Amino acid sequence: MDIPTHSTTGSTVLCRGDFQALDASDPLSRYRDQFDLPTGVIYLDGNSLGPLPHRARERVEDVVSRQWGKGLIRSWNDERWIHLPLSTGGKIAGLIGAKPAEVVVADSTSVNLFKLLSVALRLNPDRRVIVTESGNFPSDLYIIDGLTGLLEHDYEVRRAAPGRVEDAIDESVAVVSVTHVNYRNGWMHDMQALTAKAHEAGAIMLWDLAHSAGSMPLALNEFGVDLAVGCGYKFLNGGPGAPSFLFIAEHWHDRAQQPLTGWLGHANPFQFDEQYVPANGIARNLCGTPPVLSMASLDAALDVFETVDMHQVRSKSVALGQLFLQLIEQELAGFGFEIACPRDPERRGSQVCIAHEQGHAIMQALIDQGFIGDFREPNILRFGLTPLYQRYEDIWDTAAALGEIMRTAQWREQRFQTREYVT
Numbered sequence: 001m002d003i004p005t006h007s008t009t010g011s012t013v014l015c016r017g018d019f020q021a022l023d024a025s026d027p028l029s030r031y032r033d034q035f036d037l038p039t040g041v042i043y044l045d046g047n048s049l050g051p052l053p054h055r056a057r058e059r060v061e062d063v064v065s066r067q068w069g070k071g072l073i074r075s076w077n078d079e080r081w082i083h084l085p086l087s088t089g090g091k092i093a094g095l096i097g098a099k100p101a102e103v104v105v106a107d108s109t110s111v112n113l114f115k116l117l118s119v120a121l122r123l124n125p126d127r128r129v130i131v132t133e134s135g136n137f138p139s140d141l142y143i144i145d146g147l148t149g150l151l152e153h154d155y156e157v158r159r160a161a162p163g164r165v166e167d168a169i170d171e172s173v174a175v176v177s178v179t180h181v182n183y184r185n186g187w188m189h190d191m192q193a194l195t196a197k198a199h200e201a202g203a204i205m206l207w208d209l210a211h212s213a214g215s216m217p218l219a220l221n222e223f224g225v226d227l228a229v230g231c232g233y234k235f236l237n238g239g240p241g242a243p244s245f246l247f248i249a250e251h252w253h254d255r256a257q258q259p260l261t262g263w264l265g266h267a268n269p270f271q272f273d274e275q276y277v278p279a280n281g282i283a284r285n286l287c288g289t290p291p292v293l294s295m296a297s298l299d300a301a302l303d304v305f306e307t308v309d310m311h312q313v314r315s316k317s318v319a320l321g322q323l324f325l326q327l328i329e330q331e332l333a334g335f336g337f338e339i340a341c342p343r344d345p346e347r348r349g350s351q352v353c354i355a356h357e358q359g360h361a362i363m364q365a366l367i368d369q370g371f372i373g374d375f376r377e378p379n380i381l382r383f384g385l386t387p388l389y390q391r392y393e394d395i396w397d398t399a400a401a402l403g404e405i406m407r408t409a410q411w412r413e414q415r416f417q418t419r420e421y422v423t
Protein backbone atom coordinates (compact mmCIF):
# COMPACT_ATOMS: atom_id res chain seq x y z
CA MET A 1 0.00 0.00 0.00
CA ASP A 2 1.30 3.43 -0.90
CA ILE A 3 1.15 5.81 2.00
CA PRO A 4 2.34 9.35 1.51
CA THR A 5 5.16 9.91 3.95
CA HIS A 6 5.51 13.10 5.88
CA SER A 7 9.09 14.02 6.42
CA THR A 8 10.49 16.78 8.57
CA THR A 9 11.68 18.46 5.41
CA GLY A 10 8.01 18.95 4.65
CA SER A 11 7.91 16.96 1.44
CA THR A 12 4.39 15.62 1.97
CA VAL A 13 1.52 17.05 3.89
CA LEU A 14 -1.49 14.81 4.21
CA CYS A 15 -4.85 16.06 3.11
CA ARG A 16 -8.35 14.65 3.30
CA GLY A 17 -8.22 13.55 -0.33
CA ASP A 18 -5.37 11.13 0.42
CA PHE A 19 -7.62 9.35 2.87
CA GLN A 20 -10.58 9.26 0.51
CA ALA A 21 -8.37 7.79 -2.19
CA LEU A 22 -7.24 5.03 0.15
CA ASP A 23 -10.87 4.25 0.97
CA ALA A 24 -11.72 4.05 -2.72
CA SER A 25 -9.13 1.31 -3.27
CA ASP A 26 -9.57 -0.49 0.07
CA PRO A 27 -10.18 -4.23 -0.47
CA LEU A 28 -11.85 -4.44 2.97
CA SER A 29 -14.37 -1.65 2.45
CA ARG A 30 -17.16 -4.11 1.66
CA TYR A 31 -17.16 -5.44 5.24
CA ARG A 32 -18.37 -2.20 6.78
CA ASP A 33 -21.93 -2.99 5.66
CA GLN A 34 -21.94 -6.06 7.83
CA PHE A 35 -21.98 -3.96 10.99
CA ASP A 36 -24.73 -1.96 12.59
CA LEU A 37 -22.89 1.31 13.12
CA PRO A 38 -24.88 4.23 14.52
CA THR A 39 -24.96 7.27 12.27
CA GLY A 40 -22.96 10.21 13.50
CA VAL A 41 -20.49 7.97 15.27
CA ILE A 42 -16.90 7.20 14.35
CA TYR A 43 -16.03 4.16 16.38
CA LEU A 44 -12.48 3.81 17.62
CA ASP A 45 -13.08 1.48 20.52
CA GLY A 46 -13.49 -1.88 18.84
CA ASN A 47 -10.45 -3.04 20.80
CA SER A 48 -12.55 -2.73 23.94
CA LEU A 49 -16.04 -3.65 22.72
CA GLY A 50 -16.56 -4.61 19.09
CA PRO A 51 -19.69 -3.21 17.39
CA LEU A 52 -22.78 -5.22 16.53
CA PRO A 53 -22.59 -7.33 13.35
CA HIS A 54 -26.02 -7.62 11.69
CA ARG A 55 -25.76 -11.37 11.74
CA ALA A 56 -25.13 -11.42 15.50
CA ARG A 57 -28.36 -9.49 16.03
CA GLU A 58 -30.26 -11.83 13.73
CA ARG A 59 -28.82 -14.90 15.42
CA VAL A 60 -29.54 -13.70 18.94
CA GLU A 61 -33.11 -12.81 17.94
CA ASP A 62 -33.57 -16.29 16.50
CA VAL A 63 -31.97 -17.98 19.51
CA VAL A 64 -34.20 -16.05 21.88
CA SER A 65 -37.55 -16.24 20.14
CA ARG A 66 -37.42 -19.50 18.23
CA GLN A 67 -34.72 -21.72 19.71
CA TRP A 68 -35.38 -20.82 23.33
CA GLY A 69 -38.97 -19.58 23.04
CA LYS A 70 -40.31 -22.49 21.00
CA GLY A 71 -37.63 -25.16 21.15
CA LEU A 72 -37.13 -24.92 24.89
CA ILE A 73 -34.85 -27.58 26.29
CA ARG A 74 -34.93 -29.53 23.03
CA SER A 75 -32.65 -26.92 21.51
CA TRP A 76 -29.62 -28.18 23.45
CA ASN A 77 -29.65 -31.01 20.92
CA ASP A 78 -31.75 -29.73 18.02
CA GLU A 79 -29.88 -26.44 17.70
CA ARG A 80 -26.58 -27.94 18.86
CA TRP A 81 -26.30 -25.49 21.76
CA ILE A 82 -24.26 -28.02 23.70
CA HIS A 83 -21.65 -28.13 20.92
CA LEU A 84 -21.22 -24.36 20.66
CA PRO A 85 -18.07 -24.20 22.85
CA LEU A 86 -16.27 -26.50 20.41
CA SER A 87 -17.83 -25.35 17.14
CA THR A 88 -17.29 -21.68 17.94
CA GLY A 89 -13.77 -22.51 19.12
CA GLY A 90 -13.14 -24.11 15.74
CA LYS A 91 -13.99 -20.84 14.01
CA ILE A 92 -11.51 -18.95 16.20
CA ALA A 93 -8.82 -21.54 15.47
CA GLY A 94 -8.76 -20.37 11.86
CA LEU A 95 -7.95 -16.84 12.99
CA ILE A 96 -5.08 -17.73 15.30
CA GLY A 97 -3.23 -20.39 13.33
CA ALA A 98 -4.46 -23.32 15.38
CA LYS A 99 -6.29 -26.56 14.65
CA PRO A 100 -10.04 -26.55 15.30
CA ALA A 101 -9.66 -29.23 17.98
CA GLU A 102 -7.22 -27.04 19.92
CA VAL A 103 -9.60 -24.21 20.78
CA VAL A 104 -12.67 -24.05 23.00
CA VAL A 105 -14.89 -21.13 24.02
CA ALA A 106 -15.83 -20.79 27.68
CA ASP A 107 -15.89 -18.47 30.65
CA SER A 108 -13.99 -15.18 30.76
CA THR A 109 -10.39 -14.49 29.83
CA SER A 110 -9.49 -14.18 33.50
CA VAL A 111 -10.98 -17.56 34.35
CA ASN A 112 -9.34 -19.22 31.36
CA LEU A 113 -6.02 -17.75 32.36
CA PHE A 114 -6.44 -19.30 35.80
CA LYS A 115 -7.11 -22.68 34.19
CA LEU A 116 -4.15 -22.53 31.82
CA LEU A 117 -1.67 -21.24 34.38
CA SER A 118 -2.67 -24.25 36.46
CA VAL A 119 -2.17 -26.50 33.45
CA ALA A 120 1.26 -25.01 32.86
CA LEU A 121 2.41 -25.45 36.46
CA ARG A 122 1.33 -29.08 36.35
CA LEU A 123 3.27 -29.60 33.13
CA ASN A 124 6.39 -28.27 34.84
CA PRO A 125 5.92 -29.57 38.39
CA ASP A 126 9.52 -29.14 39.57
CA ARG A 127 9.77 -25.46 38.76
CA ARG A 128 8.59 -22.65 41.00
CA VAL A 129 8.80 -19.45 38.96
CA ILE A 130 6.13 -17.70 36.91
CA VAL A 131 7.37 -14.94 34.64
CA THR A 132 5.06 -12.13 33.65
CA GLU A 133 5.51 -8.48 32.79
CA SER A 134 4.88 -5.39 34.80
CA GLY A 135 2.35 -3.30 32.89
CA ASN A 136 0.48 -6.47 31.92
CA PHE A 137 -3.31 -6.22 32.13
CA PRO A 138 -4.10 -6.06 35.86
CA SER A 139 -6.51 -8.99 35.80
CA ASP A 140 -3.73 -11.20 34.45
CA LEU A 141 -1.43 -10.11 37.28
CA TYR A 142 -4.16 -10.57 39.88
CA ILE A 143 -4.99 -14.06 38.62
CA ILE A 144 -1.35 -15.13 38.81
CA ASP A 145 -1.18 -13.95 42.41
CA GLY A 146 -4.56 -15.49 43.21
CA LEU A 147 -3.44 -18.85 41.92
CA THR A 148 -0.04 -18.88 43.61
CA GLY A 149 -1.77 -17.94 46.87
CA LEU A 150 -3.66 -21.22 46.68
CA LEU A 151 -0.70 -23.47 46.05
CA GLU A 152 1.14 -25.40 48.72
CA HIS A 153 4.62 -24.59 47.38
CA ASP A 154 6.03 -21.09 47.40
CA TYR A 155 6.05 -19.73 43.89
CA GLU A 156 8.04 -16.72 42.79
CA VAL A 157 6.14 -14.37 40.50
CA ARG A 158 8.74 -12.54 38.48
CA ARG A 159 7.35 -9.37 36.95
CA ALA A 160 9.84 -8.40 34.27
CA ALA A 161 10.22 -4.76 33.32
CA PRO A 162 8.11 -3.89 30.26
CA GLY A 163 9.73 -5.26 27.12
CA ARG A 164 12.39 -7.12 29.13
CA VAL A 165 10.63 -10.45 29.59
CA GLU A 166 13.41 -12.40 27.90
CA ASP A 167 15.89 -11.31 30.56
CA ALA A 168 13.73 -12.86 33.28
CA ILE A 169 13.66 -16.33 31.73
CA ASP A 170 15.99 -19.01 33.08
CA GLU A 171 15.86 -22.71 33.83
CA SER A 172 13.85 -22.22 37.01
CA VAL A 173 10.86 -20.85 35.11
CA ALA A 174 7.76 -23.02 34.82
CA VAL A 175 5.68 -20.71 32.66
CA VAL A 176 5.98 -17.40 30.87
CA SER A 177 2.61 -15.67 30.89
CA VAL A 178 2.39 -12.39 29.00
CA THR A 179 -0.03 -10.47 26.84
CA HIS A 180 0.89 -10.24 23.17
CA VAL A 181 -0.28 -6.65 22.73
CA ASN A 182 -0.27 -4.35 25.74
CA TYR A 183 -3.73 -2.93 26.48
CA ARG A 184 -2.50 0.50 27.46
CA ASN A 185 0.16 1.44 24.95
CA GLY A 186 -0.26 -1.10 22.16
CA TRP A 187 3.29 -2.47 22.54
CA MET A 188 3.53 -5.84 20.78
CA HIS A 189 5.85 -8.71 21.63
CA ASP A 190 7.68 -10.80 19.07
CA MET A 191 5.64 -13.94 19.63
CA GLN A 192 7.98 -16.24 17.78
CA ALA A 193 11.17 -15.06 19.48
CA LEU A 194 9.75 -15.04 23.00
CA THR A 195 8.14 -18.45 22.59
CA ALA A 196 11.46 -19.83 21.38
CA LYS A 197 13.26 -18.24 24.31
CA ALA A 198 10.83 -19.78 26.81
CA HIS A 199 11.22 -23.18 25.19
CA GLU A 200 15.01 -23.00 25.23
CA ALA A 201 14.78 -22.67 29.00
CA GLY A 202 12.25 -25.50 29.23
CA ALA A 203 9.36 -23.18 30.17
CA ILE A 204 5.78 -23.33 28.95
CA MET A 205 4.64 -20.30 26.91
CA LEU A 206 1.20 -18.90 27.65
CA TRP A 207 0.01 -15.95 25.56
CA ASP A 208 -2.93 -13.67 26.26
CA LEU A 209 -4.29 -12.69 22.85
CA ALA A 210 -6.99 -10.31 24.12
CA HIS A 211 -5.66 -7.44 21.98
CA SER A 212 -4.48 -9.39 18.99
CA ALA A 213 -7.00 -12.11 18.04
CA GLY A 214 -9.12 -10.71 15.23
CA SER A 215 -6.80 -7.80 14.52
CA MET A 216 -3.90 -9.57 12.80
CA PRO A 217 -2.91 -13.00 11.51
CA LEU A 218 -1.56 -15.21 14.26
CA ALA A 219 0.43 -18.42 13.91
CA LEU A 220 0.27 -20.31 17.20
CA ASN A 221 1.07 -23.70 15.69
CA GLU A 222 3.83 -22.38 13.48
CA PHE A 223 5.53 -20.72 16.46
CA GLY A 224 5.03 -23.75 18.70
CA VAL A 225 2.96 -21.87 21.27
CA ASP A 226 1.82 -24.11 24.12
CA LEU A 227 -1.13 -22.28 25.61
CA ALA A 228 -3.18 -19.17 24.90
CA VAL A 229 -6.28 -17.33 26.02
CA GLY A 230 -8.16 -14.54 24.27
CA CYS A 231 -11.16 -12.31 24.42
CA GLY A 232 -14.50 -12.69 22.60
CA TYR A 233 -15.85 -9.16 22.87
CA LYS A 234 -12.93 -7.05 21.60
CA PHE A 235 -11.72 -7.50 18.01
CA LEU A 236 -13.90 -10.60 17.57
CA ASN A 237 -17.07 -8.51 18.06
CA GLY A 238 -18.91 -11.14 20.13
CA GLY A 239 -20.86 -8.60 22.19
CA PRO A 240 -20.68 -7.30 25.76
CA GLY A 241 -19.36 -10.00 28.06
CA ALA A 242 -19.07 -12.57 25.27
CA PRO A 243 -17.14 -15.61 26.46
CA SER A 244 -13.43 -16.03 25.99
CA PHE A 245 -11.45 -18.74 24.24
CA LEU A 246 -8.56 -20.93 25.25
CA PHE A 247 -6.01 -22.81 23.17
CA ILE A 248 -3.88 -25.80 24.12
CA ALA A 249 -1.42 -27.26 21.61
CA GLU A 250 -2.53 -30.75 20.71
CA HIS A 251 0.60 -32.48 21.96
CA TRP A 252 -0.26 -31.36 25.51
CA HIS A 253 -3.87 -32.49 25.46
CA ASP A 254 -3.40 -35.76 27.34
CA ARG A 255 -1.35 -34.14 30.08
CA ALA A 256 -3.23 -30.86 30.38
CA GLN A 257 -5.47 -30.96 33.40
CA GLN A 258 -7.16 -27.80 34.61
CA PRO A 259 -8.52 -27.50 38.13
CA LEU A 260 -12.08 -26.22 37.53
CA THR A 261 -13.36 -29.72 37.03
CA GLY A 262 -16.99 -28.95 36.37
CA TRP A 263 -19.36 -31.47 34.87
CA LEU A 264 -19.14 -30.25 31.28
CA GLY A 265 -15.44 -31.05 31.20
CA HIS A 266 -16.27 -34.61 32.17
CA ALA A 267 -15.84 -37.40 29.63
CA ASN A 268 -19.52 -38.19 29.92
CA PRO A 269 -21.49 -35.45 31.68
CA PHE A 270 -24.87 -37.09 31.22
CA GLN A 271 -23.79 -40.28 33.00
CA PHE A 272 -23.86 -38.15 36.16
CA ASP A 273 -20.96 -40.15 37.49
CA GLU A 274 -19.79 -39.15 40.97
CA GLN A 275 -16.17 -39.57 39.96
CA TYR A 276 -14.60 -36.97 37.69
CA VAL A 277 -13.08 -38.35 34.52
CA PRO A 278 -11.77 -35.66 32.16
CA ALA A 279 -13.02 -35.57 28.59
CA ASN A 280 -10.49 -36.26 25.90
CA GLY A 281 -8.96 -33.30 24.17
CA ILE A 282 -9.81 -29.66 24.53
CA ALA A 283 -13.34 -30.32 25.89
CA ARG A 284 -11.99 -31.03 29.38
CA ASN A 285 -11.35 -27.32 29.70
CA LEU A 286 -15.05 -26.61 29.95
CA CYS A 287 -16.43 -26.13 33.40
CA GLY A 288 -20.14 -25.32 33.48
CA THR A 289 -23.04 -24.71 31.11
CA PRO A 290 -22.23 -22.41 28.18
CA PRO A 291 -23.90 -18.97 28.09
CA VAL A 292 -25.83 -19.73 24.92
CA LEU A 293 -27.03 -16.20 24.11
CA SER A 294 -23.54 -14.75 24.31
CA MET A 295 -21.95 -17.67 22.61
CA ALA A 296 -24.44 -17.57 19.75
CA SER A 297 -23.69 -13.90 19.30
CA LEU A 298 -19.95 -14.58 19.20
CA ASP A 299 -20.45 -17.51 16.86
CA ALA A 300 -22.39 -15.37 14.39
CA ALA A 301 -19.91 -12.49 14.70
CA LEU A 302 -17.11 -14.85 13.73
CA ASP A 303 -18.84 -15.63 10.46
CA VAL A 304 -18.00 -12.10 9.36
CA PHE A 305 -14.35 -13.24 9.29
CA GLU A 306 -15.06 -16.26 7.13
CA THR A 307 -13.90 -14.62 3.88
CA VAL A 308 -11.54 -12.09 5.43
CA ASP A 309 -7.83 -12.20 4.64
CA MET A 310 -6.18 -11.40 7.98
CA HIS A 311 -3.05 -10.20 6.21
CA GLN A 312 -5.16 -7.51 4.57
CA VAL A 313 -6.59 -6.63 7.97
CA ARG A 314 -3.11 -6.24 9.38
CA SER A 315 -1.78 -4.17 6.55
CA LYS A 316 -4.73 -1.80 6.71
CA SER A 317 -4.36 -1.58 10.48
CA VAL A 318 -0.70 -0.66 10.07
CA ALA A 319 -1.57 1.92 7.43
CA LEU A 320 -4.31 3.45 9.61
CA GLY A 321 -1.87 3.61 12.50
CA GLN A 322 0.98 5.19 10.56
CA LEU A 323 -1.35 7.76 9.03
CA PHE A 324 -2.92 8.58 12.37
CA LEU A 325 0.51 9.15 13.92
CA GLN A 326 1.51 11.31 10.99
CA LEU A 327 -1.67 13.36 11.36
CA ILE A 328 -1.14 13.80 15.08
CA GLU A 329 2.21 15.36 14.31
CA GLN A 330 0.85 17.39 11.44
CA GLU A 331 -2.42 18.64 12.98
CA LEU A 332 -1.83 18.54 16.72
CA ALA A 333 1.67 19.91 17.11
CA GLY A 334 1.97 22.35 20.01
CA PHE A 335 -1.06 21.09 21.95
CA GLY A 336 0.96 19.00 24.40
CA PHE A 337 0.27 15.53 23.01
CA GLU A 338 2.89 12.84 23.14
CA ILE A 339 2.85 9.68 21.12
CA ALA A 340 2.48 6.89 23.66
CA CYS A 341 2.51 3.81 21.43
CA PRO A 342 5.39 2.38 19.40
CA ARG A 343 5.94 4.18 16.11
CA ASP A 344 7.42 1.05 14.63
CA PRO A 345 4.49 -0.96 13.26
CA GLU A 346 6.43 -4.18 13.94
CA ARG A 347 6.15 -3.42 17.62
CA ARG A 348 2.63 -1.99 17.65
CA GLY A 349 -0.68 -3.82 17.85
CA SER A 350 -3.89 -2.42 16.42
CA GLN A 351 -4.22 0.78 18.38
CA VAL A 352 -2.82 4.27 18.56
CA CYS A 353 -2.26 5.93 21.92
CA ILE A 354 -1.40 9.48 22.73
CA ALA A 355 -0.71 10.94 26.14
CA HIS A 356 -1.92 14.30 27.40
CA GLU A 357 -2.22 15.53 30.95
CA GLN A 358 -5.86 16.49 30.24
CA GLY A 359 -6.40 13.22 28.40
CA HIS A 360 -9.58 12.27 30.19
CA ALA A 361 -11.42 15.55 29.57
CA ILE A 362 -10.19 15.66 25.97
CA MET A 363 -11.52 12.17 25.32
CA GLN A 364 -14.88 13.09 26.87
CA ALA A 365 -15.11 16.09 24.54
CA LEU A 366 -14.21 13.90 21.58
CA ILE A 367 -16.82 11.30 22.51
CA ASP A 368 -19.37 14.08 22.85
CA GLN A 369 -18.77 14.86 19.17
CA GLY A 370 -19.31 11.25 18.18
CA PHE A 371 -15.70 10.06 18.01
CA ILE A 372 -15.60 7.18 20.44
CA GLY A 373 -12.22 6.14 21.77
CA ASP A 374 -11.35 5.60 25.40
CA PHE A 375 -9.07 6.66 28.19
CA ARG A 376 -6.61 4.66 30.24
CA GLU A 377 -4.98 5.91 33.40
CA PRO A 378 -3.01 7.98 33.97
CA ASN A 379 -3.14 10.08 30.80
CA ILE A 380 -3.64 7.89 27.71
CA LEU A 381 -6.14 8.53 24.93
CA ARG A 382 -6.58 5.19 23.19
CA PHE A 383 -7.86 4.64 19.67
CA GLY A 384 -8.59 1.13 18.44
CA LEU A 385 -7.90 0.42 14.76
CA THR A 386 -10.43 -1.95 13.27
CA PRO A 387 -10.02 -2.33 9.50
CA LEU A 388 -13.26 -4.23 8.89
CA TYR A 389 -15.46 -1.22 9.50
CA GLN A 390 -13.18 1.79 9.83
CA ARG A 391 -12.53 4.09 6.91
CA TYR A 392 -9.31 5.96 6.30
CA GLU A 393 -11.43 9.07 6.26
CA ASP A 394 -12.48 8.35 9.85
CA ILE A 395 -8.88 8.80 10.92
CA TRP A 396 -8.67 12.14 9.18
CA ASP A 397 -11.94 13.27 10.74
CA THR A 398 -10.87 12.17 14.20
CA ALA A 399 -7.59 14.07 14.02
CA ALA A 400 -9.45 17.11 12.70
CA ALA A 401 -11.98 16.94 15.56
CA LEU A 402 -9.19 16.59 18.06
CA GLY A 403 -7.47 19.65 16.61
CA GLU A 404 -10.69 21.64 16.86
CA ILE A 405 -11.25 20.60 20.48
CA MET A 406 -7.75 21.76 21.33
CA ARG A 407 -7.99 25.04 19.42
CA THR A 408 -11.28 25.97 21.07
CA ALA A 409 -10.34 24.42 24.45
CA GLN A 410 -13.75 22.76 24.57
CA TRP A 411 -12.38 20.07 26.83
CA ARG A 412 -12.38 22.65 29.64
CA GLU A 413 -16.17 22.52 29.91
CA GLN A 414 -17.37 21.36 33.30
CA ARG A 415 -19.35 18.42 31.92
CA PHE A 416 -16.15 16.81 30.60
CA GLN A 417 -14.45 16.83 33.97
CA THR A 418 -16.32 14.03 35.72
CA ARG A 419 -15.25 10.40 35.59
CA GLU A 420 -17.70 7.56 35.09
CA TYR A 421 -17.12 4.12 36.56
CA VAL A 422 -16.19 2.60 33.20
CA THR A 423 -13.59 4.63 31.31
Ligand SMILES: *Cc1c(COP(=O)(O)O)cnc(C)c1O
Nearest residue numbers: 108109110137139179183208210
Ligand atom coordinates in the same frame (compact mmCIF):
# COMPACT_ATOMS: atom_id res chain seq x y z
C1 LIG B 1 -9.71 -7.39 28.04
C2 LIG B 1 -8.67 -8.21 28.68
C3 LIG B 1 -9.00 -9.19 29.59
C4 LIG B 1 -10.44 -9.32 29.99
O1 LIG B 1 -10.67 -10.33 30.87
P1 LIG B 1 -12.16 -10.73 31.24
O2 LIG B 1 -11.96 -11.77 32.22
O3 LIG B 1 -12.83 -11.19 29.98
O4 LIG B 1 -12.85 -9.52 31.78
C5 LIG B 1 -7.99 -9.99 30.12
N1 LIG B 1 -6.71 -9.80 29.74
C6 LIG B 1 -6.36 -8.84 28.87
C7 LIG B 1 -4.94 -8.69 28.47
C8 LIG B 1 -7.33 -8.01 28.33
O5 LIG B 1 -6.99 -7.06 27.47
